Amino acid sequence: MNQTLLSSPLQGFTDYKFRNAFNHFFGGIDTFYSPYIRLNGKLIIKNSYKNDILPENNTELEVIPQIITNDVDEFLFVSKYVQELGYKELNWNLGCPYPMVTKRGMGSGLIADTKKINTILHKIHNESDILVSMKMRMGYDTPEEILDVLPILDTYPLKNIAIHARIGKQLYKGGTNLEAFQKCLDNSKHKMYYNGDITSVTAFKKLKERFNSIDHWMIGRGLIADPFLPNMIKNDTTEYPRNRFEIFHEFHDRIFEEYDAALSGPTPIKMKMLGFWEYFSRSFSNPQKTYKKIKKASNAKAYSIAVKEIIKEAKNN
Structure with missing residues (x-):
């Protein structure tokens, strides 16, 4: 059975700048889901x-747009817009766990409202020919x-229905609930597509063995x-390329330059890269020390020096 790997949409991270750089340097992802489009009550797309x-x-890239909404008119508006761009599918986010979303009855905060879900899907399928897929938590x-x-x-x-095997109020804490996913x-x-805690080749193999009917993994x-992970899964290997950290460094510099050009001022780019390093640091032998070094960098020059020191130390280990 061929295994299809998908990039889960992560707000603030997996936009087109990241996606293109990731695809160029690492590969392994068959389809990328874009971070959700949110209209906030106005039929205007930012x-x-x-x-x-x-x-x-x-x-x-193969990209599937995503919407987060609890309003059918917003859904229809975005459906028409993405179709005009040539997209045939729109993914509906019923998975976002963050309180600022769920308290407004969207994301995973909408799952318990079966009546509204039915009403929206009924109208979408009667008034649009967009292909709908779902990204959900289990509640x-x-x-x-x-x-x-x-x-x-x-x-x-x-x-399809892609399910992150957690509930919303967990955010990303605690383990996934594989028994509950099996019930789904x-x-x-x-x-069904599986999503949740695919953090290593070993973790992926355990999940694949448990859910042998699944062939799409988010x-x-x-x-x-670990940006190398999808390609390693595809090639069934736990071996990193010899020039692992050189590749990562080139990837890092590309996204840094692109975000730096798009963002205004030193504070936004620092916060942007700090967000990435919260995850990047986990690929290094001492994640806390690595992240602390990045966090202490007070300006662009200090940041560049910190990154070079981190890469140099990693290559020497």
Whole structure:
């Protein structure tokens, strides 16, 4: 069985600048999901969302746009927009766990509202020919919430359901609930994708052995923490390339330059790269020391020196 690897959409991380650089230096991802489009009650799409899914910004990638909403008019508006760009599929985010989203009844905060989910899907499938796929958690408060939704989803011709095997209120804490994920497999006719804690080749193999009917795997934070991971999974190896840290350094410099050019002032680029290094640091022998060194860099010159020192030390280990 061929294994298809997907990049989970991570807000603030996996935009087109990151996706293109990742694809160039590492590869291994078959399809990228763009971070969600959110309209906030107005039928206006922000330029940052538009730029992220423009075909000319994703020429070498297969990308699926994503929406987060609890409003059917917003869903229809975005569906029409992405279709005008040539996209045939729109992914609906019912997975975001963050309180600023869930308290407004979106993301994983919408899973318990089966009536609204049904109403939105009914209208979308009657008024649009967009292909709909789902990205979900198993609930917000309990993993049983999704079991009430799955029979409703079974009545629609969804492309697939990608499930992150946690509940929303966990955020990213605690382990995944594999027993609850199995119940999802047992209670849906739809094609399921697995998402959650694919952080190493060994972890992937254990999941593949347990869920042998799954052939689509979504990697989120693990992809940023170890950019070599998807390609290593594809090649069934735990061996890194000899020039591992040179490749990472080139990748880092490319995204730094692109974000630095797009962001105004030293503070935004520092915060942007700090976010990445929270994950990047996990690929180094002493993650805390690595992250602390980046955090202490007070300006662009100090940051560049810190990165070079980190890479040099890693190559010498």
